[in-house]
Amino acid sequence: MDTLHVQKAITKEDLEKVFAIRKIVFVHEQGCPPEIEWANEEESTHFLAISDHYPCGACRWRKTEKGYKLERFAVLKEFRGKGIGRALIATALDDLPADAEYIYLNSQLDAMSLYAKFGFSAEGEQFEEAGIQHFRMVKKG
Template sequence: MPLETEAKRISDPIDLEKAFAIRREVFVDGQNCPPDLESEFNDDATHFLATVEGQPAGAARYRKTDKGYKLERFAVLDKYRGYGIGQALIKAVLADLPAHATYVYLHAQVQAVGLYEKFGFKPSGPQFEEAGIQHYKMVKED
């Protein structure tokens, strides 16, 4: 039986702390990302939380930059990987972008490139390192 999953925009401080806790576990604890780098721009971003059966499972955000709209900090807890949480978060974030968001991009960890390609993102430029992890810049093309 499929599990009930939901991904939605959040602003409540309790929900925000759940999202930040997921990101800390995935990025800071799991990938050794510096805490100050992981949390930079939080105040400028629109945040999302994904749940499975009501339990926090994933997080993401987007923010306006001088280039366009950047999707960031997609994180899914280990025990919820493989349940479509990443896809649900991408769908929720894309649906929430302003209608005038014509340039939409992200920095994808190498292993996640295929996931973002399913949503019309294409690699743009060479592979690069960010926070000690290999990434590709990807731009939404459709």
């Protein structure tokens, strides 16, 4: 039985694992420019997913002028389809302050149905970020 655990990444070691996962998924796999990928790290709260003691996923949230933004959801290719993305979203949402009113994210098209399961709805026009098509999604209710 696989064990899956999502924890806040606070130690330097955990943050290095988070950044390594994101580098594999966003920079190598999806071709995102590294300088875009590493923006806003300091003010973000980071999370690390561990499956059977193996670091396999990451995400973060941060407070912006608009509200609370969930971002940088990344799961290593060999771990996809195992519920890790769902666990990351649930953990990040649970960690937000109780008074977080406006919660949003920019979703790649193929992830929209996953975020929709958590009450996010697409808003506005499709747009491109780092060469990949996205929609802004906002959490309702």
